[in-house]
Amino acid sequence: MMDGNLKSRHRKQKIVFAILGVTLLLVLAILATIIYFIFVRGIGVISWEFLTAMPQNGMTEGGIFPSIVGTSLLVLGAIIFATPLGVFAAIYMTEYAHKGKIITAIRVGVNNLAGVPSVVFGLFGLGIFVKFLGFGVSVLSGSLTLAIVILPTIIRASEEALMAVPDEYRHASFAMGATNWQTVKNVVLPSAMPGILTGVILGIGRVAGETAPIIFTAATFFSMKLPSSAFDEVMALPYNIYALVTAGTFPAKQVPIAYGTALVLLALVLIINLIAIVLRLKFSRNQE
């Protein structure tokens, strides 16, 4: 009797576990399906020329070189602005003030900034950088907007990396007579570097794919020339995918280019994320 009951309880467990397992497989299958379709439909257009040539005939022929350049510039700009800001913020939070009202307020600020919808960042960039500061629709406006988008990512990653540095390191440095800043600069920051780097790389992946923040601040659909200054507008990979499938008059010619562009962007972002993941695994193993 007891055994029968136990058996049925175990049978129930088996069934439930099977359902849970199938669900997880479903999630992985969805991921595979999306990557598969983008790959299969995009690979046909990809060639050396597609990557390195200028677009032609209103984006219905030719390559996507300006978009690759544009996205690289936006990424570079955003990282240059966001990295020092995020790392210094994290240093203050972990090395100078551990607890208290200011820290709580800062943390609430970071969490809420991370939750702001991307299109709202776009409006903010439009209001501040494009209009108020007069930078116009440009690489500069787009980079600044994107820097704010990834600031929470970089702060959190840097904070985590700094906190993972064992306190013994700090104590040893203090015991030698070093000031707090000398300790941070010479001891804590170097050992936290791999973790901070991981955060920056994740930020790069995010920036490369963001579309809504650059629609009104940086991006243009079609340009015959590369940007010559920070005040020029640029073509960008994610915006171009959107524009190719929603605007223009030759969908039959544009959609394949959109898939090709999507494959380039997807490959770029996946490789960047993979690097970050591998770095983090290596880093956490070293910590142990």
Added chain:
Amino acid sequence: MDWKTKEKIIKYILLFFALSSIFFLTGIVIVLFREGLPIFNKIGIIDFIFGKEWYPTYDPSSYGILSLIMGSLLVTFGAMVFSVPIGLASSVFISYILPKKLKTFVKPTIELLAGIPSVIYGLFGMKILGPFLKNVFGLPTGLTALTASIMLGIMALPTIISLSEDAITSIPKRYRDASLALGGTRWETISKVILPTASSGIVTAVILGMGRAIGETMTVLMVAGGAAAMPSSFLKPVRPMTATIAAEMGEAPVGSEHYQALFGIAIILFIITLSFNILADLASRRFKKKVSGQ
């Protein structure tokens, strides 16, 4: 300069950097209200939120955003119906059943899902899922609230899975040991001990997933169909708030009523996502208290 003064100066410089998030958040609020507030004064906040007609380019124009709010809520609700059960089931499987070796492979894979840009989800929804659903249901268009819900649900999965998984694994081992020692099976332990204890952590995950979905822009812009009418069915096109802003800002002359109204939508959207974040924060604090031992 002696080292004490130097330390002090450095500290204040760092504090200034640390406050940057708060500056930017305040800046966002100021910009949104400066540009968007005039529309509330002109037509009244009640008529703006509860007005059913969004005809920004007609003469006379009408700026009621209820259908846009309902569009956002509908696709977010649809996304949650789809992603909460799947996400929760997956997180339980990953944290308690999956062998450790596979776990180190599966977790990063799901993080990769989070890294895919929204415009690529949009492209997939627009060109592959949309036409597929169109055929299945025999619809005039595949770009509907259902298509948007499914895509948003997929995009919310990584958030829900990894945060729920964190919540489940952070529960002290003694809870599980106690239940197993009393003769509970593993599933009974999970369903009667672990999940109830992790509930506020899971709620945090779901709220953050919802915040993600309601603020998502490119996917709904490309996939939801864009009809600014009161949504009546999942199988019809809708026009969420984010999509309206992104689609129309380019055509709205700077400083016009239409421009102000789009910032007005952003104010409402910002308030909604902010309240989601605050709720998630509260739930997460409750959870931490619970796990750390009442």
